[in-house]
Every structure is written in C-alpha cells, then in structure tokens.
Amino acid sequence: MASIKNIFNSRTNKDGDFFFTIRKILGFKPKDLAIYEKAFTHRSSNETNAEGEPQNYERLEFLGDAMLSAVIASHLYKKVPGGNEGYLTKMRSKVVSREHLNELGRDLNLIKHVRTTIPIQQFGGNIHGNVFEALVGAIYLDRGYAYCEKFIYKRVIKPYVDIERLEGKIISYKSLFIEWCQKNKKPFKFSVYEDTGNDALKHFAVRLILENKVVGKARATSKKKAEERAAKRAYYKLQSEIDKDFT
Template sequence: MNFLQNLLSKSRSEANGIFFASLEKILGFKPKASNYYLRAFTHRSMQEKNEFGHPVNYERLEFLGDAVLSTVISTYLFENSPDGNEGYLTVMRSKIVSRKNLNQIGHDLGLVDLLITNMPEHQHGKNISGNLFEALIGAIYLDRGFKFTEKFIQKHLISAYVNLSELEKKVTSYKSLIIKWCQKHKFEFDFCTKADDGKDHEKHFSVCFYINNELVSKARETSKKRAEEKAAKRAYYALQNKIESKSLNI
C-alpha cells in the first residue's frame, strides 16, 4: 500500500498524524505550521485548490526553497572560500545545488515515501526527490524562518555532502570542459547532431563529435543536450591524457 492509499484508508486527522509522525523522523523537529509541509509533499496530480481557487501543490514552495538554498550555499562559499573569485564561487555553488546532488539528498532522506499523488511512481520524473527537497526547504523557511532553515541545510546538505576540495575536481559539464580546451588550443570542433528515430518508441538524437575534422566520439540519447554531453564525456576520456598533460597533439 503506497502512502496515499494508506492516508485514504484513515480519517483525515489520523492520516495527518501518520504523515507528520513520518515527517518528524526525517526533520528531527516538530513543525509549527503544518499546512506548509502538507503542501510541500502534494503533487499537482491531486488537483487540489484553496478557497481562492489557486492550486495547492509543492511547485511554488520548490521555487522558494531553491532561492533559500542558493542564498545559504552562496553565504557558505563566501565565508569558506576567501580566495575564490566570482567565477569560482558560481561554479562551486552550481555543483553543490546540482539536480543530481539534490536528488541524492532527497532520496537519502526518503522524501518520495511521503509524496501525496495520484500518479504511479514511474511517472514521477527522475528529479522528484530533488524537487521535494527544495519544496521542503521552502516549507521550513516559512514555518521557522531563515536562521533555522540555514542550520537545517548546514546539517543535512553541507556537513553531509559538501567537500570543497573534492568538488573542485568534479566535472559538471564535459561539453563546457572540452569546448574550452579546444578554444584554448585553437582547435576546430563540431557537434554534428541529428534526430534518430531508429526502432525506439521515443525520439533519440545521435551526435558525432569532431576535432579538426577528425571523429573523436559518438553518442545517442533521448535529448540533444544529453547526447552532446555524453559525446563530450567520451571525448574527454578518450583524450584525457592529452588534456591533462596539455599536449597539443590530437
């Protein structure tokens, strides 16, 4: 029985009790304004509306939580990377609040288990855990204020997942990296992309990546962006020794 089915089998007060008992185990504190947290886990598929006819779901809280996260992480980086310039701070922030990272945090906290939705799990989308984490941050901010939320982020994100020295080495975009390398050494490069329907039900894109008119890598994905990123990643590993040794020979 999923969480929604479990809730529907109970009275409203009993269902809310189950929800908040589970939530408090994750949060480590008791919420004051319960309505924010119920909204933070309500999917748009429930089609709930308030007395003014406005949708009630986690999406607006997700927007707010994203802004709060950005502010907290920016402050953390500003205080802990005194030698970092604006470009460095921006890159490091994007690594910390990357969708992959937030999805992992949301997954580790088990947030999807509390999702109130009418949709089957396979239709939630691959970013649902990260979306819920941002919505939860938004709810905590409205319930407890900035300082309290900052401490929550410090405990559940920064202390648990952030290692600046390791993050400096982490590549977030192989496409950007390989393009910068080519531009630095004045190499001609081209991502030759075309739609590729093939035998799949879902549309795919095929990419051939060339440097100085020489084929370096190929990739195929369900979006042009992912296909180019995969081709760039394969190119990076094919040329890794040359890139890291600063060799000019392809």
C-alpha cells in the same frame, strides 16, 4: 485529558504518518504540516485553495532554491576567505547543481511521499531535486531562517561540501569540452543521427565530432542528455590533453 484525546482523534492515521515521516526527515518537529503537504504535491493533482490558487510545490521550489543558494554562499564565503567572486560562484554552482540536488532528493527518498496522479516511474530524474528544493522552502516558511540553515548544514554541507573534492568536480562535461575547444581553437560539432533503438520512449542519438573525427557517441531520452553523455565519453578519451589546460 478529554481535550488531548480529541486532538489525537482529529488527526487521521494518514496525517499522523506524514507528521512522523516529516519529523524524521527534518530532525525537528514541523509546526504547520499543511506547508509540507504542499511541498509534496505535484501540479498534476490540480489542487487549489479557497482563493483558487494552485496548491503544489512549484512556488516552494523557487523559494527553496533561493534559500539553498544563500546558505551555501554564506558557508563558502566564511570557509574560503581567499576565494574571489568567480571562484565562489563556481563552487556554489557545483553544490546546487541539478545533478547534486537530484542526488540529495534520492538519498532521502522524497519521491515516495509525492502526491500525484501520474505514475512515479514516468517522472524524469529532476523530480528528486525539485521536491528537495520545495522541502527547503517549506522549512523556511514554517520555522524560519535558522531552522532552514540547520537543515541545509545537516543534509547538504556536512556530508557533501568538501572544498578539495568540489574543486575537482565537473558540473558539465559539455561545457568543459566546449571551453577547451574554444581555448585551443579546435573545430567541433554535436551531430544528431537516426536512432534505430526499440525503446518505448523516444531516444536521441548524438555524435560528438572533433576536427572531423568522432570522439564520443551517446543516446538518451533528450538531445541535451545525449550531448552531455557524448561529451563525458569524449572527455575521458582526451582527459590527459584536456586536464593539462585546466590545471
């Protein structure tokens, strides 16, 4: 009994809380807690191991991205036997899109457990998806492919992968709009104009011009986001025309 008592005494309350938090998220017991601690460590912490190697989630994020793609690809291959390579690739892209991964990370409130020296509110939206990918990578290293697959089925495939819904899901309104314009030989351009807003963060304002007519306007903290929002507004304005060419 003394040895068991020593084991529990050796774990700090903080480690114990993190262990139970991770177990609840995973649905099974983690073996190597250190891997999960790395999955929740932002590079701003500047942590390194004995060899001087950075200890943050970025490498695990890379691994998790690959594991997600592999498991989702396998599921779609079995689920849609008539789907060709292009169809399956497009469907997988919809499941592992940055927008969807961010949604998964937010649903699990993963950012709450991130160790960082930067105030959480200063992070962009992609932090949620990045940590989710890192968590998947950590599961693979800790428990292997079978547990990793089990987690992805529980947290991604079962609640979110509906083939009919995914077929109608638009990943990028900007890409769709550009494809439609090119298909119909319609001239268009995204034009950045002066933003007179008083926001604390710098914003970009964009007009989407189609055949010399403004069909969408938007502003955001990056040019890319502003263009995507402008394209989304243009899509809903011209939805009947655009959908006619893609159905």
